[in-house]
Amino acid sequence: MIELKSPAEIEAMRAAGLVVAKALADVVAAVRPGVSTAELDELAEQTIRDAGAVPSFLGYHGYPATICASVNHQIVHGIPSKTQVLSDGDLISVDCGAILEGWHGDSAVTVPVGTVPAEDLALSEATRVAMEAGIKAVVIGNRLTDISHAIEESVHATERAAGTTYGIIREYGGHGIGTSMHMEPFLPNFGKPGKGPRLRAGMAIAIEPMLTLGSHATEELSDGWTVVTVDGSRAAHWEHTVAVTEDGPWVLTAP
Numbered sequence: 001m002i003e004l005k006s007p008a009e010i011e012a013m014r015a016a017g018l019v020v021a022k023a024l025a026d027v028v029a030a031v032r033p034g035v036s037t038a039e040l041d042e043l044a045e046q047t048i049r050d051a052g053a054v055p056s057f058l059g060y061h062g063y064p065a066t067i068c069a070s071v072n073h074q075i076v077h078g079i080p081s082k083t084q085v086l087s088d089g090d091l092i093s094v095d096c097g098a099i100l101e102g103w104h105g106d107s108a109v110t111v112p113v114g115t116v117p118a119e120d121l122a123l124s125e126a127t128r129v130a131m132e133a134g135i136k137a138v139v140i141g142n143r144l145t146d147i148s149h150a151i152e153e154s155v156h157a158t159e160r161a162a163g164t165t166y167g168i169i170r171e172y173g174g175h176g177i178g179t180s181m182h183m184e185p186f187l188p189n190f191g192k193p194g195k196g197p198r199l200r201a202g203m204a205i206a207i208e209p210m211l212t213l214g215s216h217a218t219e220e221l222s223d224g225w226t227v228v229t230v231d232g233s234r235a236a237h238w239e240h241t242v243a244v245t246e247d248g249p250w251v252l253t254a255p
């Protein structure tokens with residue numbers, strides 16, 4: 001079942017989304033060489049709790065932290081650690097979720113640490129632009145995979161313009177969100193348009209493309225969470241929670 005929200009419930013999700021936006025803004029401001037991912041995690045948790053909300057990720061299926069901090073070749077679900085200290089040239093993707101009065105917000109950003117290679121910056125920008133293309137397809141009457149197709153086509157357009165290629169992660173993608181963090185429908189980041197359920201007012205979807213500088217092949221580490229690129233190439237991850245409304249897409253996790 002796909003959860004449909006009333007306008008008032010979408011407003012409540014917006015409040016949760018603003019908490020996530022503030023937590024991510026605080027984390028981004030703290031990213032620099034010498035900072036551990038555990039310190040970033042503590043900061044995000046404090047921001048969320050100060051807002052009267054609860055971290056979505058902490059305890060979710062046993063996950064031990066407030067954020068996912070995925071560095072360099074880590075794609076998603078990287079567990080923050082005191083021993084993972086950021087260095088100049090690193091690329092870190094931070095995924096964060098919060099629950100406020102029973103409603104969820106979920107968002108992710110990729111952040112350069114110090115001076116980062118140009119190809120890494122381009123990778124992150126290509127991922128962000130693909131997310132924006134997906135958001136623009138969140139229109140009443142479209143089908144779910146119209147979003148998927150928009151994301152994939154954006155990636156290919158960037159590839160053609162830059163004369164490069166990116167790996168589009170296939171095993172992980174976007175999802176419905178609302179009274180739970182992960183709900184139906186699952187949203188692939190690639191595929192043909194015109195498939196899946198029609199978008200209706202009151203739906204909310206987390207749109208989150210993940211790209212790599214190499215292959216799309218992934219591997220889950222022995223910690224049971226961290227997903228990395230098999231070829232060791234760097235990865236980027238951007239995400240927003242978006243509501244389907246009569247007036248078009250509403251990005252609930254935008255600042």
